[in-house]
Amino acid sequence: MLDQPSPSRATLASILGIAVGRLAETPLPGRVHDHWPLQPESGGPALMVRVPKLSHLGLSPRAALIYEAQAFRRAEPSGSTPRLHGLLRVGRRLPWGGLVVDAIDGRPPRLPDDLPALGRALAGVHGLPVPVPARRRPLLDPPDPVGYLLQVVRSQLDPIRDTLADSVRRLLDAEMAAAAATVGADRPAPRLTLADTHPGNFRIRADGTAVMLDVERPVYDSPAVDLAHASLPTSLTWDPAVTGGAGRPDIVGFHRAWATAVPRPVAATVRPHVLAYRRLIWLRTTTWACAWAARTDVAAALASSRPEVADQARRLARFVDPAMMEAARQQWTGPRAFTAEELVP
Template identity: 40%
Template sequence: MSGLAGFSIEALHAALTRLPRLADLSADALEPMPLKGVAHDHVRLRGRRLVARIPRWSQLGLDAWTALERQAAAFQRAEMSGHTPRFAGLLPPGDGLPLGALVVGEVEGHTPVLPDDMPAIARALAALHRMAPPDFHEPLPAPPDPVAALLAQVERQAEWFDRADLSPESRALIAEELAAARAGDLAPPRETPMPLTAVGVDVHPGNFLIDAHGKAWFTDLEKLQYGHPASDLAHASLYTSTKWDPEVNAELAPADVDAFIQAWAVAVPGDLADEVRPWMKQLRRLTWLRTLSWMARWSVEGATLSPSMPEHLRAHMDAHATDILRPERIEQVRREWR
């Protein structure tokens, strides 16, 4: 079994048994799980209610140790939300495990069914958003102006719009949206408060599991940091996200999005909900542009970013990138704030 840098199941087992609580773990207890995303492999530790989370590559462009330490901090801090897997250990990079791994608690649940499970996802996000940044937030980022930071990320990734095979119509529409985002034409008045909380960032519905009690668990904390809650609310409910995972593959109606936002609003303190509302449209545009630029990159480099993906998953990703970068789909999404 291998990822981008390659890892061996034997090396994984050896590393796991160096953890005191897993010293007696048998090799046949390791059960590779089906690949769902593009950045990690997962191996279940049968009988232990644990999962090894093995990076295939860093989506943030970090070296192996920095990426592992950041993810470990994310799992440890988010655990108090009650909606993320517990942190159980770190396996350092080494021979046969070049990017290392994390050990986290296993969550038993099913992929969300939309729109029915969107309120549960809203409550999970609310639990994260109730967490303010600590005084010492490193190694997790906490930009003082998360909106400017998100725009800067879009600017860095915008080169992929030029490198991707987009139609002239798509290029023109994206250029309009980029110009409008730079001008801040959806920004609220300058004196509007800028909330800063824990945010999951990669909160598309496929990164949640719904347990037997209907509770949503956010499972992919690679990008967790401190930022603006409105970006999470956008990413969880935009067409570009709800169609990303082939097991979710749903489109929300405007009423579904409204109900999702309302479920979140009643689960957070009233002052936080009031501070977030004025930023909804601007952050929805910026978050959408962030996703579009990432998918433009995927359309160019997908085969090299995450090799050995199952063909059905690669085909879905490729088709999704093609769909969301069509001018008709771009027009559909941007009508939300026009």
């Protein structure tokens, strides 16, 4: 779906039926949404209007709005995500609609100190009851989640395979073959997972608890999806607002904070899959970065006068650096690999 410009301040105020002065002068821009802070009514909560610009999942505007609204509603009982207060319908003035949610008063995570808080926030989501299959729609609920993730990887890699250096192509092919070998007869026990849990998508409140902001494309799958996406090297370095870094003890501590907070039966179902999903989510992110590099004049992006463009190019260029790929792979292959019991005791 094509990126759509955000409506003007006056247009959005008219749609909301409020005085224009209650909206911020300009939105906080994001890759998928523009975020308009909204002054609360007397005594009411601070709010944010999320205005989508595209669908990560390739959905129509109406279907994407329904999907995102359901995502917020289903995650809300966890206390780890903003509450949904209202929907703005898709229409000529608002081509992708909008959502009114809590505005979270918090700061970006500081690594590694805030990683345990992220783990506990995810545990709140993963501990929610799981609906019977017929009631999981419209959220994705793949019967073969490993096969689904591998198909996403292939769809990103196949069109640009011939543009890759031989060493990178061999490395990715080897990782895909190893990932495919993990496909078994038994589906990993599904829970509600948020699926885009890099640290930059969280805010840390004054009490030290973490809130996941961008709840737009969850899926019923193993919580190992979120654990990997929150702590892989590609995620820890993705958002420039997130400071610091994380070593092996910090990544172990993040997983153990999650395992302590989640119901024990949930942790037991995740343990056998935690390393396989680390590989799968790394493949998903890395092949996406490879596709970006194949479609982009990387040198021009690195030299851009727009700081946000140059910064993103620097980060993505690191993702496709063979040395960084090898460093990531050492987390699940070779003598220094994590063990499942080390992460989820």
